[in-house]
Amino acid sequence: MAKDLQSKQSRQPGEDSSPDARQPLDWMTRWVGILLPALVFILSSLLTYELWRDARNNAELALQSNFEFQTRETMRRIEQRMLAYEQVLRGVVALFASSDQVERNEFGNYVGRLQIELSYPGIQGIGFAELVPANRKPVHVDMIRKEGFPGYDIQPQVEGRDLHAPIVYIEPFYGDNLRAFGYDMYSEPQRRAAMDLARDSGKAALSGKVTLVQEGATTGRPGFLMYLPVYRNGVSIETIRERREALIGWVYAPFRMDDLMVGLQDEQARDLDLEIYDGSAIVQEQRMYDAILDIDADASNGNLNSIGILDIAQHMWTVAMTSTPGFVQRFDQDRSPLIIRGGLSIALLLTLLTWLLLDDRARSLQSAEQAMRLALYDTMTGLPNRKLVSERLGRSLIDARRARTRVGLMFLDLDRFKPVNDDFGHAVGDLLLREVANRLQHCKRESDTAARLGGDEFVVLLPRVDSDEGALVVAHKILQALEQPFDIAGHTFHISASIGVAFYPDHGTDEKSLMKNADAAMYDAKKNGRNGVSVYQADTAAS
Structure with a gap:
């Protein structure tokens, strides 16, 4: 690129095309090629450090929260058991x-x-x-x-x-x-x-x-x-x-x-040391129960600790709990080492990409990638579009025929969406569609595909369905998610969805018939009062 730039400049009137005149430009190009990637690496590394620190803090908070939940749950179980015995x-x-x-x-x-x-x-x-x-x-x-x-x-x-x-x-x-x-x-x-x-x-x-x-x-x-x-x-x-x-x-x-205390602590709390003392203070002579004798629950040993008071039948018990290494291993959600490794890898990759972007070929690759995404993904929501979900449905049907499994297809149409567009404008409607897409992504399984066909119509592809009930669980999860209020641009909207479900091979053996029958089932759900799920029936299409 430097040579192209120099040749263009050498053709400008009045410019000196001698080697001495080109030396400052060559020097600047070389330093930009060195400093810009280095700057990207430094900034990416700093960002990685901040993310690592936040992840570490969040992991500690999550572990503390889990520990507090387990301690509250254990104390609640003790109270409930003693209340049951009082009733006896x-x-x-x-x-x-x-x-x-x-x-x-x-x-x-x-x-x-x-x-x-x-x-x-x-x-x-x-x-x-x-x-x-x-x-x-x-x-x-x-x-x-x-x-x-x-x-x-x-x-x-x-x-x-x-x-x-x-x-x-x-x-x-x-x-x-x-x-x-x-x-x-x-x-x-x-x-x-x-x-x-x-x-x-x-x-x-x-x-x-x-x-x-x-x-x-x-x-x-x-x-x-x-x-x-x-x-x-x-x-x-x-x-x-x-x-x-x-x-x-x-x-x-x-x-x-x-x-x-037999069976009182559930599976989640098995790695917690539980100690119970008679009275409102921790006195070793008054210790009534110790789940793990080798651990002192009231000691400051770097583990998570909790001390609470139970008032049972007009008498006080002091309950001390502490975490064990096993508890930390099972519930620690610390992803900071992964962030460090991934962040440094991304920093190096960004540095390399920055260097490539200085070359026209990197721009061409980027343009090609963008063109492919535009062809396969909905630009508004980021979900797969009709073309991509059609390809995935075709692959799922081939796999299902080979493995003799079932495929589920959900056709989803939003209820009460049109008034949003009419009363608040398409810009607000578009924001609402993006939030709908976001909630769909959180409701589906990792192997499933949520796609937008256009307008307020969506499709959810379940490439492997073990039972009708399993698919309906996903459908009702979607309904519950979409029933929650949407806070968009200072307004609160309440919408719902009508969902039609069709299964391969029960309701169709090809893409066209499955789409058609899922669509028919969706309209049947709308006829039945909306905000519901309808599985395709033969008389659904007839009506």
């Missing part, structure tokens, strides 16, 4: 409210039907503790022994107390639960505090961290209990005093904390 106990309270005297076999039959071992993880049983004044203790013991338990007694034996709360019913009544029979829960401070709270409030109350009587001599398995008060029928319980006078005992459920 309320059902047992209702059993007492429906009868003046609940017999042992009646209690056992009711709890047995609940199938707590299968349906309620963590519950070791459901029981009833009777309030026994000290002066009635001998009568109470004698009555239980006469029921067929000659060895029954209130344990532990503590003299000088005015009230006892022995467990008289416990189901299932075998195994470790036998140790709890006759246990005086009023003898232990954590249990008594929760029982008194339930009695005075009339609501469910949770105990602090305890070792269940069912554990026997074993230690190290934290547990807790939930209580609901049982009052005499037909008396007022409006005030605390009335509740205390009307109390006959408590329905309760003992829980092992590690059994309660």
